[in-house]
Amino acid sequence: MLNNEMTAKLKIKYPIIQAPMAGGVTTSELVSEVSNSGGLGMIGAGYMTPIQIRKQIRELKTLTSNPFGINLFVPNEFEVINDDIQSANRLLNPIREQLNLPPKDRLEIPDFTTVYETFIEQVKVVIEENVPICSFTFGIPSKKVISELKKSDIILIGTATTVREAVENEKAGMDIVVVQGSEAGGHRGNFIDNDYKDNLVGSMSLIPQVVDNVSIPVIAAGGIMDGRGLMASICLGAKGVQMGTAFLTCIESGANKAHKDTILNVTEEDTRLTRSFSGKWARGITNNFILGMQTHESYLPEFPVQNTLTQDIRKVAASKNNKEFMSLWSGQSPRLAKQQTVKKLINNIMSDAEKIKTNM
């Protein structure tokens, strides 16, 4: 069950996908080490320019001859509303002051058309550079984009947080679907439901219900950190796992030191959902920023507007190792996180999985 149609399709040895964490985590060292260790390394390219993407793909090809993949954010339509930006800035300016940042009033934010055009450029680079696998978060690309990627024999992976979203991914022609349980850290990949925070579904419930309703391979994501999580996911009907937090604390990951250290020192009770950092719901470790913004979070601008607004705050907080104002994305299993090499992580997962199989 650990070697199956999914591992065959992706041409990987082990059914382990490194989650495409955006924002500097997926260094070429991390991605190549995952692929070289038998898993699937993924570039989290959501926030990257087409030029940066091309550069990293080329670099990766010198570091691994195994397959790797890339993840893109499907742009959702959004509006830039100046009044909302000013209200948000009124909440953010006291934080800026604490961090010795200048206050802000308005902000130059690219509009939806510009964001969409960048997405199309990103897709073009993926095709031109022959990346074998491309995954999507926050939605399903247009028929045109899908058909162009398919013409180039690129394997497509969608993201779903409900059965309905998984079914839509299959209908649209995705080859594989990553199913994100409520345990998952970072951004929620939901794209159908808006009244969202109150009915996130846990993996134990979500995976088998999705498996019963799609025929493409399902990858379980959320809270999976070791061989136990891998084997549990396989029992629930998944063909493999996608792991974020477990790779984030690895030596090779590009995550900020304060971010890694915080994950290594908190418990399963310490994460919560917030939309205050980016305008989209995401799970991170509770800190002053999340708590301070909590009562306002329903009224903040949407993604990517709010994300742009908080950029200066996140950046300076990271540079000062100030964990109270960074986005400390983490799934619900921080007690299982370790600082170790990718190779050791993957080897441990597979040897633990084999032990579980043997003792079954």
Place this chain on the structure above:
Amino acid sequence: MLNNEMTAKLKIKYPIIQAPMAGGVTTSELVSEVSNSGGLGMIGAGYMTPIQIRKQIRELKTLTSNPFGINLFVPNEFEVINDDIQSANRLLNPIREQLNLPPKDRLEIPDFTTVYETFIEQVKVVIEENVPICSFTFGIPSKKVISELKKSDIILIGTATTVREAVENEKAGMDIVVVQGSEAGGHRGNFIDNDYKDNLVGSMSLIPQVVDNVSIPVIAAGGIMDGRGLMASICLGAKGVQMGTAFLTCIESGANKAHKDTILNVTEEDTRLTRSFSGKWARGITNNFILGMQTHESYLPEFPVQNTLTQDIRKVAASKNNKEFMSLWSGQSPRLAKQQTVKKLINNIMSDAEKIKTNM
């Protein structure tokens, strides 16, 4: 792994515990059928009088010679505040009017001392009637209660929703701990954390983190409906499962028909947490009552005050099969629920589990 120290301790054939759902679900037919089919049947006695408890225990002994257990609610201190009751009634009276119920102003509610005395009476009956297994929800009983139960060789099962709560259960002398993931239907068993709703932990994360931190056997609960969930739980390190919703829709369960029918017709997106029915957080299928009370739910009286206040509403709604004002407790896997006999459910779980083992 399906026969282990937990099944040996409880003297059961299969590692399946029927969740002790309170409020009329756990008929003697249900409980005895579970025990007769190789699982552990449990009386949900939280709302039962000592006399009712004694009667059902005696009845069960005529229906099964296998072990069965009982669950009691550990009373938490509460205050009866008349102003809060009047505010709550102002919200509930328009609903009463819709259901042709008379409006209410004040209400006779037993105080904490009375509730606690009833609990001590319940414990006494459990001891006198030699029930071999007793589980607890909403807290850990006093040292005195625990030592009296242990003197009678009664096996004690605690309930936890976090690692901290599981550790407290072990320290207090519980023999086994049920660990309730965020997927679970009905009342949350939390008793340490109050700021609760925002950091519920999913089973995929919670089970292995608890297993790593206690040495007593862990039972997984929440969203488990079939052999896949059982095997996944075992992989995560649990020694067995406790299942509620899967038994609730069984032929033998005493749940209201409208309740069963609703579970059989909704999806994983349709449940949410509410404290509007009872004053404690619980997961149920979203209906008009939950939605209508949602903006007020943080201010409602605590358990059991709010529970007593909504009693007339829930009762008349149930009698009219009006699902909009009943507490439709359900876990997050309603798509996996079936109307079937207990025997068939348990046999299917075990044969599916064996198949998974074989194909591993």
